[in-house]
Amino acid sequence: SADGSTASPKAAAASGTPRSGGTLRAAFVGGGASETLDFFNGPTPMDLVRARAWHASLGNLDPAAEDGVRYGVLEGIDVSEDLSTYTLRLRRGVRFTDGSALTSADVLHSLAILAAGSRLPVYRMASLNFDLARAKADGDLTVILPTVRPIADGRLILCQGNFLVVKDGTKRFSVGMATCGPFTLTEFTAGQGAAFTRNDDYYGAALGQGPRLAGLELRSIADSDARAGALSSGEVDFVHDLSPVTARTLSADERFDLVPSQSPYLVGLSFRMNMNVKPFDDERVREAFKLAADREAMVKTVFHGNATVGNDLPSMGFPDYVEGLGQRAYDPDKARSLLKAAGAEGMEVVLSTGPETSGMVEVATLYVEDLKRIGVRASLKELPAGQLFADFAAYTRLPLAASYQVPVPALSTYQIGMAGGAPSAFGWKRPDVDALVSASRAHSDPAKARRIGGEAQRKQWADGNTVLPVFKPYLNAQAKGVTGIQDDLFEQFPGFSRAALT
Amino acid sequence: MSWAVFVGRRVVGAGVSLVLLSGVVFAATAVLPGDAVSAVAGIDASSVERARVRAALGLDRPVAERYARWALGAVRGDLGTGFVGRRPVVEVVGARLPNSLLLAGLTLALTVPLAVLLGLSAGLRAGGITDRLVSFAAQGAAGIPEFVSAALLIAVLSVWLELLPRVSLVPLGGTPLQAPAGLVLPVLTLTAVALATATRLIRVSVADVAASPYVETARLNGVRGPRLALRHVLPNAAGPAVQALTLITGVLVGGAVVVESVFDYPGIGRELQQAVAARDVPMVQGIATVLAAVMLLILLLGDICGRLLDPVGGDRR
Amino acid sequence: MNATEELLRVTGLTLGPVGGGPPVLREATLALGSGRVLGVVGRSGSGKSSLALSLLGHVRPGLERRSGTVEVAGLDPFDRAAARRLRGRVVAYLGQDPAACLNPALRIGTQVAEAVRLRSSGRSDVAGQVRSLLESVRLPADRAFLRRRPHQVSGGQAQRVALAAALAGGPRLLVLDEPTGSLDTVLAHQMRELLTALMRDGDRAAVLVSHDPDWVAALADEVIRLRDGRVIASGSPRAVLPKAHATAPAGRGDGGVARTADAGSRGELRVCDLSAAHGRGVVLHGVSLTVPAGTCMAVVGPSGSGKTTLARCLVGLHRVVRGTAGWRDGSGGPPGGSGRARAVQLVAQDSRGALNPRESVRTALTRPLTGLRGMSADEAAVEARRILGLVGLAPVMLSRRPGELSGGERQRVNLARALAGAPRVLVCDEITSALDPEIGAGVLESLTALRRSLGLTVLLVTHDLTEVARYADQVVVLDGGRVVESGPAGRVLTWPRHPVTRELVGRSPTGPARDPV
Amino acid sequence: MTGVLAREGRLRFRAGGSPVRPRRRWLPLLAGAGMLVVVAVGVCGPLLAPYSPTERLGLPFQVPDGTHRLGTDVLGRDVLSRVLCGGQVIVLTGVGATLVAGAAGMVAGVLAGLAPRRVGDLVLRFVDAVAVFPALLLVLVLAAGFPGSDLAVVAAVALATAPFSVRVLRAATRRVVVTGYAEAAYARGDSRWAVLGHDVLPNIAGPALADAALRLVASIHLTATAGFLGLGRGAPAPNWGRMINENIPGASLTVAPFVAPTVLIVLLSVCVGLLADWFADAVCGQRR
Numbered sequence A: 001s002a003d004g005s006t007a008s009p010k011a012a013a014a015s016g017t018p019r020s021g022g023t024l025r026a027a028f029v030g031g032g033a034s035e036t037l038d039f040f041n042g043p044t045p046m047d048l049v050r051a052r053a054w055h056a057s058l059g060n061l062d063p064a065a066e067d068g069v070r071y072g073v074l075e076g077i078d079v080s081e082d083l084s085t086y087t088l089r090l091r092r093g094v095r096f097t098d099g100s101a102l103t104s105a106d107v108l109h110s111l112a113i114l115a116a117g118s119r120l121p122v123y124r125m126a127s128l129n130f131d132l133a134r135a136k137a138d139g140d141l142t143v144i145l146p147t148v149r150p151i152a153d154g155r156l157i158l159c160q161g162n163f164l165v166v167k168d169g170t171k172r173f174s175v176g177m178a179t180c181g182p183f184t185l186t187e188f189t190a191g192q193g194a195a196f197t198r199n200d201d202y203y204g205a206a207l208g209q210g211p212r213l214a215g216l217e218l219r220s221i222a223d224s225d226a227r228a229g230a231l232s233s234g235e236v237d238f239v240h241d242l243s244p245v246t247a248r249t250l251s252a253d254e255r256f257d258l259v260p261s262q263s264p265y266l267v268g269l270s271f272r273m274n275m276n277v278k279p280f281d282d283e284r285v286r287e288a289f290k291l292a293a294d295r296e297a298m299v300k301t302v303f304h305g306n307a308t309v310g311n312d313l314p315s316m317g318f319p320d321y322v323e324g325l326g327q328r329a330y331d332p333d334k335a336r337s338l339l340k341a342a343g344a345e346g347m348e349v350v351l352s353t354g355p356e357t358s359g360m361v362e363v364a365t366l367y368v369e370d371l372k373r374i375g376v377r378a379s380l381k382e383l384p385a386g387q388l389f390a391d392f393a394a395y396t397r398l399p400l401a402a403s404y405q406v407p408v409p410a411l412s413t414y415q416i417g418m419a420g421g422a423p424s425a426f427g428w429k430r431p432d433v434d435a436l437v438s439a440s441r442a443h444s445d446p447a448k449a450r451r452i453g454g455e456a457q458r459k460q461w462a463d464g465n466t467v468l469p470v471f472k473p474y475l476n477a478q479a480k481g482v483t484g485i486q487d488d489l490f491e492q493f494p495g496f497s498r499a500a501l502t
Numbered sequence B: 001m002s003w004a005v006f007v008g009r010r011v012v013g014a015g016v017s018l019v020l021l022s023g024v025v026f027a028a029t030a031v032l033p034g035d036a037v038s039a040v041a042g043i044d045a046s047s048v049e050r051a052r053v054r055a056a057l058g059l060d061r062p063v064a065e066r067y068a069r070w071a072l073g074a075v076r077g078d079l080g081t082g083f084v085g086r087r088p089v090v091e092v093v094g095a096r097l098p099n100s101l102l103l104a105g106l107t108l109a110l111t112v113p114l115a116v117l118l119g120l121s122a123g124l125r126a127g128g129i130t131d132r133l134v135s136f137a138a139q140g141a142a143g144i145p146e147f148v149s150a151a152l153l154i155a156v157l158s159v160w161l162e163l164l165p166r167v168s169l170v171p172l173g174g175t176p177l178q179a180p181a182g183l184v185l186p187v188l189t190l191t192a193v194a195l196a197t198a199t200r201l202i203r204v205s206v207a208d209v210a211a212s213p214y215v216e217t218a219r220l221n222g223v224r225g226p227r228l229a230l231r232h233v234l235p236n237a238a239g240p241a242v243q244a245l246t247l248i249t250g251v252l253v254g255g256a257v258v259v260e261s262v263f264d265y266p267g268i269g270r271e272l273q274q275a276v277a278a279r280d281v282p283m284v285q286g287i288a289t290v291l292a293a294v295m296l297l298i299l300l301l302g303d304i305c306g307r308l309l310d311p312v313g314g315d316r317r
Numbered sequence C: 001m002n003a004t005e006e007l008l009r010v011t012g013l014t015l016g017p018v019g020g021g022p023p024v025l026r027e028a029t030l031a032l033g034s035g036r037v038l039g040v041v042g043r044s045g046s047g048k049s050s051l052a053l054s055l056l057g058h059v060r061p062g063l064e065r066r067s068g069t070v071e072v073a074g075l076d077p078f079d080r081a082a083a084r085r086l087r088g089r090v091v092a093y094l095g096q097d098p099a100a101c102l103n104p105a106l107r108i109g110t111q112v113a114e115a116v117r118l119r120s121s122g123r124s125d126v127a128g129q130v131r132s133l134l135e136s137v138r139l140p141a142d143r144a145f146l147r148r149r150p151h152q153v154s155g156g157q158a159q160r161v162a163l164a165a166a167l168a169g170g171p172r173l174l175v176l177d178e179p180t181g182s183l184d185t186v187l188a189h190q191m192r193e194l195l196t197a198l199m200r201d202g203d204r205a206a207v208l209v210s211h212d213p214d215w216v217a218a219l220a221d222e223v224i225r226l227r228d229g230r231v232i233a234s235g236s237p238r239a240v241l242p243k244a245h246a247t248a249p250a251g252r253g254d255g256g257v258a259r260t261a262d263a264g265s266r267g268e269l270r271v272c273d274l275s276a277a278h279g280r281g282v283v284l285h286g287v288s289l290t291v292p293a294g295t296c297m298a299v300v301g302p303s304g305s306g307k308t309t310l311a312r313c314l315v316g317l318h319r320v321v322r323g324t325a326g327w328r329d330g331s332g333g334p335p336g337g338s339g340r341a342r343a344v345q346l347v348a349q350d351s352r353g354a355l356n357p358r359e360s361v362r363t364a365l366t367r368p369l370t371g372l373r374g375m376s377a378d379e380a381a382v383e384a385r386r387i388l389g390l391v392g393l394a395p396v397m398l399s400r401r402p403g404e405l406s407g408g409e410r411q412r413v414n415l416a417r418a419l420a421g422a423p424r425v426l427v428c429d430e431i432t433s434a435l436d437p438e439i440g441a442g443v444l445e446s447l448t449a450l451r452r453s454l455g456l457t458v459l460l461v462t463h464d465l466t467e468v469a470r471y472a473d474q475v476v477v478l479d480g481g482r483v484v485e486s487g488p489a490g491r492v493l494t495w496p497r498h499p500v501t502r503e504l505v506g507r508s509p510t511g512p513a514r515d516p517v
Numbered sequence D: 001m002t003g004v005l006a007r008e009g010r011l012r013f014r015a016g017g018s019p020v021r022p023r024r025r026w027l028p029l030l031a032g033a034g035m036l037v038v039v040a041v042g043v044c045g046p047l048l049a050p051y052s053p054t055e056r057l058g059l060p061f062q063v064p065d066g067t068h069r070l071g072t073d074v075l076g077r078d079v080l081s082r083v084l085c086g087g088q089v090i091v092l093t094g095v096g097a098t099l100v101a102g103a104a105g106m107v108a109g110v111l112a113g114l115a116p117r118r119v120g121d122l123v124l125r126f127v128d129a130v131a132v133f134p135a136l137l138l139v140l141v142l143a144a145g146f147p148g149s150d151l152a153v154v155a156a157v158a159l160a161t162a163p164f165s166v167r168v169l170r171a172a173t174r175r176v177v178v179t180g181y182a183e184a185a186y187a188r189g190d191s192r193w194a195v196l197g198h199d200v201l202p203n204i205a206g207p208a209l210a211d212a213a214l215r216l217v218a219s220i221h222l223t224a225t226a227g228f229l230g231l232g233r234g235a236p237a238p239n240w241g242r243m244i245n246e247n248i249p250g251a252s253l254t255v256a257p258f259v260a261p262t263v264l265i266v267l268l269s270v271c272v273g274l275l276a277d278w279f280a281d282a283v284c285g286q287r288r
């Protein structure tokens, strides 16, 4: 279907003939009619995926690369000695579709839009770490970016693959706008999808990374079963984020490959114990609650084995994740005795959760049963979709609440969510750990930084108020013959700049 | 009461209802838990930022004032901007409502004649074999929840026979009509339920009329078949039937959310569901008000048809 | 006239209630050749309508054919396929309750046009035929009338619409069940002429069910008389029909006896300058009349003159445009038992519509007794039987529903129900139109007795001048919604002054008691 | 000829197309039995459940065997136990909502029909104001406002369905009110209540019953749909609608967890519908 039209389901499913160039069709969850081309305000995966196909990024995370990142429109980032100034060096010869060259003004403009207040966590991370207002250009190809406080891991924050560049002066995001990404947007219908054609001027083409597809079609399909159905009936070639059961049934089909996202791009499912609420102020109770979780069972039951056991710490697989920490065991007996020791046996607790991401309610359901097994009179309160975090103040007052962690580096996440008794810390107030994290991030010697960071995480593991039993991947699937999506998989969502149909 | 007066009164009544309703909608969104501010400012925003957002959204004003502003805008065709994605509500409604109306329209186009046909053939000979077959089938079809019949239809027509696409992918930048294959399953699913409901209601009133002396007389004078059904029975049975169809239309326009989500059909119902889930208050208000207006229109038409078809009601008392 | 061709043959037909019970038609056997008219007479409930319906292969629900055959034009109407060929094409049928037989949703014009289209094959001039049919039954054929719906015409008009529909297309066998039940004497006469004209061409036959011996006598070639479902006599009209009017007393009856009671002191029904309208059309113009307690006033007038409207106004069913109507009680005390019962009660013209189809006769009667007169259930049961006896119905009727009654029985149940409300004034709208003279007389005698014993006041809307002569003290004649003449019954019937009255009296089967001067 | 007649003598003729209602005693009996079974399962099921409906007892989507008669569900729980425990919500919510909606619809509809046209129209305007809210919006908003509450679902379902009862019943009532017998009753001095009890109610019983049955089926479906959409009492509470939603994706592994609740819901709806039809026919039949 090189002409961009949708092939008849049967023909596409049956043929499986290699297609060179061709149009790849991929399905994502999408956000309905409120999807927007303004990716700074588009909260859904779809918005981000679309933007990444359309615009060029500063860089992507790449554990194998030298700085831990693979640069995009940047040639590199230099960090000043005192870790308080980052210098972004732009790649020469990057052109927008209107023919103009990329300059530092464009990068600055992109930063300014960001500073003006995106409310997406990924972007807030940048604005919390860098003083975007004081960023300035130094010539056409250099941008000077001061930090809020000294940090060593700034590259990881800037090059998460979601920091995209638009042309200076861009106010509205629309189909015809100039971009310098791998594809050009030709059609966009909110809630339904977007169509792209190859951008032949893409700077990556010269580097051999260029888009190999002639066209790309991204479709929004909200329901997991429907996405899988669209794949198996040949309406799309790639589907994102299937439910575990769907993925399992699909894996039996030879026409398709299951391509789950890999570590570190896993979502942590967790339960937060509120240390402001008795008896969670008692670390024995917290330990008991952590020991009570039958993680293996959750992985097997909820995810049919397609998940990883968690160790009560977020950001597993990121470079700054603690090394050499033993896995916490499943030990209901010890949990019971701990509870007894704390005088909390037979305690009553309500775990609040909601279907905010797949598997969340199911894991909570199993966890409640686990808690019952150690003598806690636990019950589950499932809120309708979208409600768990709706009233965030109320959420942070819950005694025991489900939560999930998107894949972001460990220490910067800690600083945003846990340091200084933030509301989302659920009563966790540990100046010592906060200090260790700051110190680690401010250390220019990577080995030392890792040691200090590890120290902080060990403390968090031992005394923390988070039970994080499972990391689940995004369960994606693709038709045989689709390749290269993984090569752009530097972020939690797939990219298509290197994908091809064979 | 003359026709003009009748219709005029109804239209004014519908207008008043709409105004009241929009107020109710405005108030009802208060039931939604959580704060619009959280939705806009982000969940872990600082209190300063929250206050700023609150002011920016005008949420610090009294409710009455907010409603007045909103209503004024609504009169000018501006229903505000959604919190999520910041798209104008009118645009979203404009994009999605036609799709839902299309689905409802197609379903009705299929349902009405079929239901009338089946209802008549069953009701005219109440207790006969046709009646038993039709009634039983209607019971069965009405008894299957939409999400189950959708699953069954998918299993058979899409997975097994591979006749129809599993999801209703609308061509980008096009209308659902450009991919008619994608409309078949949603329409079939909706038709199954709507047809069953309508058939049963029509059958009941037809059976009632069929037992009346004038139908007996007509039969004895050799009126039979379609003429008996259409000329003699249907006009008298139409009043309740119109009510039934009104009811069904309403359900189809606003309540097709299950079908829309199963087939991923871009309709207004799902948009509403998502807006509620995301507490996108302006979106909820806008969509709900527009849906209410559509429903009022349907009821209005239903009333007019009902009066047209009611031979006696217009005159007495 | 080729009278030999046989069109209809009934052999040993027996009909009876489903699940046993005395048959309503026993071993009926008859034959009819084309060009002939068969009159069917008999008392109310004797099985006339049942016989008529069976000619179309229809048996009312609740009844069944036990034995016997029917053959119409060589076909068995009980056979589905044959019935299809017969109904509407060969046989036309006019039911006994025209108001109930007209489709309420269809306009008059459409209704007749339907019948025309059904029976005429080619693209004939339907509108023209409709017009001529309506004119032949003396109905206006203007657009406004054509656009009316059945509930917007009077009882007699409805009957004529139904007759027009039945006559459309010139069917070979006409089955007419009481075709003139609600028609005034003038119209009845005209219909008789119409039918005579229709029969003249010779290849038609008709079965006429009627309780009016004169009418039958004038039209029928042969007559059968039914009693309790049995054909007890058949032959020429002269042989079968009694010398009806020879025995019917002409002139004023003994109604005057009631007047001897001191009427004035017991109140009166007074109507003052009453005007009423249907929509924009005013149908009553300043009607005034006074009926002293215990007397009977007859209201006569051509069909459509506003009699029913007047009756409905009296009981508050119709909005009055101007004027007053009501019971003035001389003693001041409330009438009736518990006091809730209205002083004025109506027996409606459309007896079928006025009975709740789901309610048995028993319930219909005990409702006013217990509800309005505050009787206990036992008392009510006894009283219900008594009242049923007054109108000449047997207690077995108590458990029947309206659909299981004959036309005359329904009419009498309606009357009985009104009597059960213990009214001071009874407004009777054509209560004998479906009754044979004998039973009709019985019913009216009962009313007279009640007038005497209880001081019941009766307003008798009727088209039967014999009745008027016999039972009414006073008469008002309505025409076009105006009282055109009024006075003592004897005087008006004997020396009618107004042309309308004169015509009515002139066409009366009994004729004017004395030649109008 | 006579022989044929003699044999046919006792037969009931399908007299010229006039319908003869055959006695169908077994069907209502069967439907009644079916309904009772489902209701019994719904109400008493929890007492019979072999296992806890929430405990994980094995791997997900095991096919039925000796221990798990209906296999296990998406979380490895015993399907039989969940089916037995999952009907209460549906049955009670459905019946509750129908009772509320039916009562409200009956009262308002009949009164609006009896009242003078103006008043009736006014009532209708108010009813319309509720009716125009799409049922699902009501369910969504109320469920969001009172999360996890089945009562909210009942209220929403009742609110969503009652207006149409009002309309249908008012239309039916008005048809009766203008008949000769209702007029006769008024003219004779019967109170409104007497007219209501004797003339109106029996004659609208057919439509009213059909309507109530529709209402019940609609309630059951809305309740199930609410469960399907994850509204009402949330996990881990078993709920047939929710079970269907949970287990549809695993239908290719084992169908029992999806089929069992489906069959029960469909059976309940169909039986209710059949019974109501039968009642309505029985009532209508009396008028002949």
Ligand SMILES: Nc1ncnc2c1ncn2[C@@H]1O[C@H](COP(=O)(O)OP(=O)(O)OP(=O)(O)O)[C@@H](O)[C@H]1O
Binding pocket: B315, C151, C152, C153, C154, C155, C156, C157, C158, C182, C184, C278, C279, C281, C283, C301, C302, C303, C304, C305, C306, C307, C308, C309, C310, C349
């Ligand atoms: N609902 C209506 N709308 C318009 N005109 C009507 C309506 N009902 C009756 N009429 C007309 O009013 C006139 C009087 O009708 P009414 O029923 O009082 O006549 P009537 O004297 O009782 O006649 P009949 O002897 O035929 O029963 C008739 O011309 C009739 O056509």
Ligand SMILES: Nc1ncnc2c1ncn2[C@@H]1O[C@H](COP(=O)(O)OP(=O)(O)OP(=O)(O)O)[C@@H](O)[C@H]1O
Binding pocket: C017, C018, C024, C042, C043, C044, C045, C046, C047, C048, C049, C050, C051, C060, C061, C062, C063, C096, C211, C403, C404, C405, C406, C407, C408, C409, C434, C435, C436
């Ligand atoms: N369904 C039924 N069940 C039992 N008896 C019935 C049923 N229908 C009619 N009857 C009885 O059959 C008898 C004959 O009825 P039919 O209508 O033929 O009488 P009719 O001669 O036309 O009387 P009328 O002059 O009063 O119209 C009546 O006594 C009636 O009560």
Ligand SMILES: [Mg+2]
Binding pocket: C048, C049, C050, C096, C177, C406, C407, C408
């Ligand atoms: Mg008769």
Ligand SMILES: [Mg+2]
Binding pocket: C154, C155, C156, C307, C308, C309, C349, C429
């Ligand atoms: Mg009259």
